[in-house]
Amino acid sequence: MALIELNGIKKVYRHGDIETEILKGIDLKIERGEFIAIVGPSGSGKSTLLYILGLLDRPSSGSYLLEGKEVLKLSDDELSRLRADYIGFVFQAFYLIPYLTVLDNVLLPLQYLPRESRKKKFSNIQPEKFAEEILNRLGLSDRKNFKPEQLSGGQKQRTAIARALMNKPELILADEPTGQLDSASGKAVMEILKELHREGKTIIVVTHDKEVASYAQRIVEIKDGRIVRCSSSSKN
Amino acid sequence: MFFFLKELISSLLHNKVRTFFAILGILFGVVSLILIVAAIEGSNLQANRVIKKLGPDSVLIVSGAIGKGPKGRLRNLSLKDVREISKLEGIFALTYGIVKPTTVSSLSSSKFSAVFGVGENWLSSWNYKIEQGRGFTLKDFRDLKKVAVIGHDVSDFFWPGENPIGKVILIGKTPFRVIGVYKKKGKTPNGHNLDNRVFIPYRVYDKTVEKTYDKVSIIRFRVLDTSNYSTIVEEVRAILLKNHSPNDFTLITPVVVKKFLSMLSATFALFLGIASTTALIVGGFVLSAIFYVNVYTRQWEIGLRKALGATRKKVVIRILSESLVVAVSSAITGSILGILLIPSILESLNVPVVYPAKAFIIAAIFSVAVCLFAAYFPAKRASEFNPVESLRRKIQ
Ligand SMILES: Nc1ncnc2c1ncn2[C@@H]1O[C@H](COP(=O)(O)OP(=O)(O)O)[C@@H](O)[C@H]1O
Numbered sequence: 009m010a011l012i013e014l015n016g017i018k019k020v021y022r023h024g025d026i027e028t029e030i031l032k033g034i035d036l037k038i039e040r041g042e043f044i045a046i047v048g049p050s051g052s053g054k055s056t057l058l059y060i061l062g063l064l065d066r067p068s069s070g071s072y073l074l075e076g077k078e079v080l081k082l083s084d085d086e087l088s089r090l091r092a093d094y095i096g097f098v099f100q101a102f103y104l105i106p107y108l109t110v111l112d113n114v115l116l117p118l119q120y121l122p123r124e125s126r127k128k129k130f131s132n133i134q135p136e137k138f139a140e141e142i143l144n145r146l147g148l149s150d151r152k153n154f155k156p157e158q159l160s161g162g163q164k165q166r167t168a169i170a171r172a173l174m175n176k177p178e179l180i181l182a183d184e185p186t187g188q189l190d191s192a193s194g195k196a197v198m199e200i201l202k203e204l205h206r207e208g209k210t211i212i213v214v215t216h217d218k219e220v221a222s223y224a225q226r227i228v229e230i231k232d233g234r235i236v237r238c239s240s241s242s243k244n
Numbered sequence: 245m246f247f248f249l250k251e252l253i254s255s256l257l258h259n260k261v262r263t264f265f266a267i268l269g270i271l272f273g274v275v276s277l278i279l280i281v282a283a284i285e286g287s288n289l290q291a292n293r294v295i296k297k298l299g300p301d302s303v304l305i306v307s308g309a310i311g312k313g314p315k316g317r318l319r320n321l322s323l324k325d326v327r328e329i330s331k332l333e334g335i336f337a338l339t340y341g342i343v344k345p346t347t348v349s350s351l352s353s354s355k356f357s358a359v360f361g362v363g364e365n366w367l368s369s370w371n372y373k374i375e376q377g378r379g380f381t382l383k384d385f386r387d388l389k390k391v392a393v394i395g396h397d398v399s400d401f402f403w404p405g406e407n408p409i410g411k412v413i414l415i416g417k418t419p420f421r422v423i424g425v426y427k428k429k430g431k432t433p434n435g436h437n438l439d440n441r442v443f444i445p446y447r448v449y450d451k452t453v454e455k456t457y458d459k460v461s462i463i464r465f466r467v468l469d470t471s472n473y474s475t476i477v478e479e480v481r482a483i484l485l486k487n488h489s490p491n492d493f494t495l496i497t498p499v500v501v502k503k504f505l506s507m508l509s510a511t512f513a514l515f516l517g518i519a520s521t522t523a524l525i526v527g528g529f530v531l532s533a534i535f536y537v538n539v540y541t542r543q544w545e546i547g548l549r550k551a552l553g554a555t556r557k558k559v560v561i562r563i564l565s566e567s568l569v570v571a572v573s574s575a576i577t578g579s580i581l582g583i584l585l586i587p588s589i590l591e592s593l594n595v596p597v598v599y600p601a602k603a604f605i606i607a608a609i610f611s612v613a614v615c616l617f618a619a620y621f622p623a624k625r626a627s628e629f630n631p632v633e634s635l636r637r638k639i640q
């Protein structure tokens with residue numbers, strides 16, 4: 009069974025009488041452990057699709073099966089709980105909370121993880137210990153007590169990735185994760201995602217950068233709200 | 245839990261100006277509430293003290309109108325009033341007295357004391373307990389015995405560490421034999437010393453200290469059945485009005501004491517009540533506005549928390565917790581300010597200084613209630629933010 013199955017996803021924005029269809033019927037199957045890049049020109053609806061995939065936004069119509077279960081009929085709060093459990097977000101603008109240290113930013117999602125999942129996921133490791141391990145792995149252990157403003161762009165994005173990993177999600181969604189980084193730190197970030205993929209995480213990256221897309225196994229190209237091409241990457 | 249608190253405090257410390265003004269807004273209400281409750285408690289305490297001294301079943305008639313200077317000097321009442329009152333049914337322990345500050349001396353020294361010429365029952369009616377010797381007997385009154393019952397301050401002054409019973413003191417120029425010393429009574433709520441007093445029979449006072457012309461300063465009696473209280477008081481008032489003009493006397497009953505004392509606090513309570521309610525409501529609005537502005541300026545943060553899996557409830561709880569910290573901080577700061585301000589404010593109102601726990605508890609409860617109520621609406625609004633739109637609001 010596919011991890012995610014989208015069928016006929018449409019997204020319409022209404023401004024008064026004017027309706028704009030941003031997504032015009034997306035069908036997409038994502039298997040567990042895939043590394044997918046969603047590419048396309050700016051304004052083509054990539055972020056919109058990613059937010060729908062991340063259960064952060066609801067499509068205007070269509071169906072969304074997560075592990076075979078229709079999730080669009082769930083309430084907002086049920087979707088929130090699924091997000092805490094299944095999905096880790098990485099954004100272009102990092103969204104680190106300025107008054108929290110790196111470590112506390114990483115620990116932030118823990119309080120939203122439903123109790124049962126928390127018990128299951130942290131049965132053999134303390135969450136604080138786990139957070140330190142991730143930071144260690146991402147080369148941030150000497151920065152854990154820093155505030156975000158004291159970090160470089162690459163360090164900020166690595167902190168955001170650490171935060172996305174905190175709740176041990178199935179799926180990592182990254183929206184232009186290298187958009188605000190120089191090419192060296194951008195590469196480093198992509199290497200991390202690639203490594204996470206190798207460990208079995210399902211990863212979806214939105215980008216308009218060919219270089220970034222080449223890290224993925226599969227490239228989904230959208231244009232004007234439709235998937236125009238779906239191809240395997242040459243690199244992998 | 246620990247992380248939640250730590251994160252909460254960091255966020256409030258991060259935005260010090262907001263937190264400061266939110267606390268300030270609530271603080272005024274808290275302080276004035278503490279003061280008002282303390283003042284009411286203080287004046288109740290005073291009323292109860294006075295009533296206890298007076299005796300809850302007793303009626304006191306003093307010369308002159310209430311609140312018009314020292315009443316001890318006035319002698320508008322007379323033995324005629326006493327005789328007529330004594331004929332009423334349902335009263336007991338009727339007594340009367342006249343007083344003059346007089347020099348009292350022994351062979352070697354002298355002091356100023358309040359010398360009272362008193363009627364029978366005086367000691368028992370006013371609850372003077374004999375500690376040494378004895379009180380007056382009917383024989384003392386009938387035979388015009390020159391005997392005195394004295395307070396501790398008097399006996400300690402003339403015969404420190406000695407037994408004063410049987411000793412002789414001069415009141416003015418007349419020698420009196422000390423027959424009793426009453427137990428220490430301390431001070432009146434107004435600060436009069438109750439232990440620097442000398443009591444002698446009324447008729448003897450008339451012959452020795454000064455001519456009384458049958459005048460008295462104070463009449464006092466008690467009521468057998470307090471359910472008849474108001475009837476008896478009206479009968480007494482009728483007698484007095486027959487003999488005097490209304491301004492010549494004041495009937496002091498526990499009801500009057502309560503009314504008089506609570507009249508003061510009622511005006512004050514009303515003033516502070518309005519002030520503190522207004523302050524709290526304004527504080528609530530200020531808090532609400534501050535929190536509204538705040539949830540919009542950090543809308544992206546709320547969007548992020550939702551992206552990380554925060555449910556509506558978690559968002560509401562989070563923001564209410566922030567306001568709860570504001571409430572508790574205001575309550576603590578307000579309590580400290582209240583403790584500092586209570587002495588001067590209550591003293592200026594002539595109310596005994598008290599620090600009633602009730603005042604602090606009420607203020608804390610109100611502070612929490614107002615804060616939670618005021619923050620609820622912005623919190624609700626924040627919980628309904630669309631996460632995607634909120635994330636797009638990030639000000640870079
Ligand atoms: N809330 C909204 N209301 C109206 N139009 C929107 C809204 N959000 C996004 N859009 C529009 O949807 C289109 C696709 O946006 P987006 O998914 O962010 O594109 P991409 O990420 O591919 O650049 C854009 O034209 C954008 O202006």
Ligand SMILES: [Mg+2]
Binds near residue numbers: 054055056183
């Ligand atoms: Mg985008």
